[in-house]
Each structure stands twice: as C-alpha cells, then as structure tokens.
Amino acid sequence: MVQRTLSIIKPDAVRKNAVGAIIKCFEDAGLRIAAMKMLHLSNEEAGRFYIVHRERPFYKDLAAFMSEGPIVVLVLEGEDAIARLRKTMGATNPKDAAPGTIRAMFAENIERNAVHGSDSEASAGYEIPFFFPAIEMH
Ligand code: CMP
Numbered sequence: 001m002v003q004r005t006l007s008i009i010k011p012d013a014v015r016k017n018a019v020g021a022i023i024k025c026f027e028d029a030g031l032r033i034a035a036m037k038m039l040h041l042s043n044e045e046a047g048r049f050y051i052v053h054r055e056r057p058f059y060k061d062l063a064a065f066m067s068e069g070p071i072v073v074l075v076l077e078g079e080d081a082i083a084r085l086r087k088t089m090g091a092t093n094p095k096d097a098a099p100g101t102i103r104a105m106f107a108e109n110i111e112r113n114a115v116h117g118s119d120s121e122a123s124a125g126y127e128i129p130f131f132f133p134a135i136e137m138h
Contacts, residue, residue: 002081003077003080003081003082003121003124004034004075004076004077004081004124005076005077005117005124006073006075006116006128006131007076007116007117008071008072008074009022009071009074009114010071010112010114011065011067011068011069011070012106013114014070014071016106018106018114022102025088025102026076026085029078029085029088030078031076031078031088032077032078033077034075034076034077035075036073037073037131037136038072039073039131041066043064045067046062047059048130049130050062052123058111062111065111065112073131073132075131075137082117082119082120082124086117086119087101088101088102089103089114090102092113093110094108094109094110094113102114
C-alpha cells in the first residue's frame with residue numbers, strides 16, 4: 001500500500017551537516033520526497049508536536065532539544081512508507097540500531113537520535129498536517 005509518512009531531521013543531525021546524507025538514505029530506501037522545508041520550532045510548538053509523550057519523564061527535555069536549532073521536515077511517500085522509514089532509521093536507541101541504519105550512523109543517544117518518523121497511520125495523520133497544508137504536497 002502506498003503511504004505517506006512524516007520525517008524530521010533533528011537539530012543534532014542538522015548541526016553536524018548530515019542533512020544531505022540522511023536524505024540520500026531516504027531516497028536509497030525507495031522513499032520519494034513529497035514535501036520538505038527547514039524551520040526552527042519554538043519550545044511550545046515542539047511540545048505540541050510530541051503531545052502524545054506529555055506524561056513521559058523525558059517530555060520537557062525532548063521539547064527543549066527539538067527547539068534548540070533548525071530542523072528539516074519531510075513528507076515521504078512510497079510502498080509501506082511508515083514501516084520502510086522506521087526500518088531505514090533503526091531503533092530509537094542508537095545502541096540497539098542495526099548497522100547501516102541512520103541512527104546507527106548519526107544518532108548520539110536515545111534522545112539526540114538524528115531523525116523522527118511517524119510510528120503509525122494515526123500518527124502520520126496528525127504529524128503531516130501539523131507541518132504541511134495540502135497545497136505544499138507534491
Ligand atoms: P522519536 O522517534 O522522535 O519519538 C519520541 C522521541 O523522544 C524519540 O525519538 C527520542 O528523541 C525521545 N525519547 C524516546 N525515549 C526516550 C528516553 N527514554 N529518554 C529520552 N528521550 C527519549
């Protein structure tokens with residue numbers, strides 16, 4: 001099934017100049033860029049994006065991290081795009097990420113983990129319109 005999913009190249013990866021390398025991983029995995037932009041979230045916006053995690057102990061830190069510098073957000077499209085992107089990213093904790101995955105190559109730790117990808121169709125349904133109106137998707 002052709003799906004769309006939302007990815008974020010996080011502030012740690014943007015700072016280390018890994019945007020191009022990470023986008024190449026997406027394209028090499030068969031994901032097509034349907035939308036893309038760079039922006040710098042406020043702490044409040046980052047908290048709203050990750051609202052499902054509001055009860056977690058790492059929530060405040062996560063909002064601070066995600067607003068510390070610019071990010072690149074993308075809508076990626078392809079066959080089983082949600083699972084395909086998550087496989088390409090590797091496990092949340094880079095210690096558990098398979099060799100060759102984006103997090104194995106670029107993540108620093110479980111929080112500063114280089115990339116985000118929607119974890120379900122329901123999440124993609126919240127996350128894509130959070131950043132992109134239909135007119136910006138191609
Ligand atoms: P992401 O896939 O964007 O989804 C939620 C984010 O919270 C996750 O990547 C990490 O950046 C962060 N995160 C998840 N678990 C932890 C944890 N145990 N400690 C700190 N940050 C976490």
